[in-house]
Amino acid sequence: MARTDLDFSPAPPATERGRRTRRKLLDAATAEFGERGFHDASIASITRRAGVALGSFYTYFGSKEAIFRDLVRDLSDGVRRAAAERLAEREMSSLDTEQAALAAFLAFAREHSEIYRIIDESEFVDPESYRAHYEKTAERILGRLRTGAASGQLRGDLEEAHAWAIMGMNVFLGLRYAVWSDGENAADDAERAAQAANSILAKGIGPRTPD
């Protein structure tokens, strides 16, 4: 099902009104693809959800494939921004930075519970976007690890594989404790996930507790 016939979307709108309409269509597409999956989703239903005329769709997106791809990039960018905003709030140690990045991701995943389904479906609908999402996320983590190593706060031998390991921890903690959490325990669950990840990164799972 790898697709090679992806259309491209027109250039992004230049006006504020255009940007708002494009945003409405992307949000409607999040709900549509999240609920119905790529194959059953329709452009007519996306425009209906957005309250936008069917014909306007093509001002912003080239096709159903094109809006799906743009949406994966948009969600991927949302993950990036959520972490960046949290990390900009205050100066943090390297370990606190990783904990804050995970907390921001868990909050984003709770608010956008469709994100797992949409990014996971991109493995089949648009494999390049799927791979790009994880490669970029791992690169950002690796950048933070290198910053921490340079300042002596983290081990000097951290490399790409450590970044992928940390990303995997975060993705699966998000799946279990944000997406699959029942509403009642959501806050406790997020806290438990953040503590678990942080304690592994701080000291591993062995019996010694250096702090």
Place this chain on the structure above:
Amino acid sequence: MARTDLDFSPAPPATERGRRTRRKLLDAATAEFGERGFHDASIASITRRAGVALGSFYTYFGSKEAIFRDLVRDLSDGVRRAAAERLAEREMSSLDTEQAALAAFLAFAREHSEIYRIIDESEFVDPESYRAHYEKTAERILGRLRTGAASGQLRGDLEEAHAWAIMGMNVFLGLRYAVWSDGENAADDAERAAQAANSILAKGIGPRTPD
């Protein structure tokens, strides 16, 4: 696309010959679903790959949905067995146990490179099997962590969230260093992944190196 119309398969074959034919069909289904995805896969193509008469298919499986579900369970069980065999080879410390379990998983993923695609697609084709695969895998990891904690080799406060974190590390290291590794560097890549995971579990990512 969550399916509720899954047929069930007949009881497993009682004869050795029957078990061999069922195995051939599952292996053919691995190739078929792995290459073409669930929607484009066909029972006719699975039986052709297996060298089995089309009509015989229904002796073993109720439908395309049923063989897909049985295949997810079969692959999930293959992951379990690959680790169990490796761990039975010799007595190991708790940290060596986790490293050996990851090495066994990476080897299994390299040999069965379709496993990611098939298990990932089960999120859409058969969500219950998808969830069961990860819940069972996390339970096994938690069991090992508790054994290690009981013998004083691991921290006493390890719980479900730590197991999910370790599972996520393993899944993403497998994606990057087994499935997406190019053939030439596969052995180096697996080694790098195993070292990264092990060093995080042994001592975290901080600058102190207690060993």
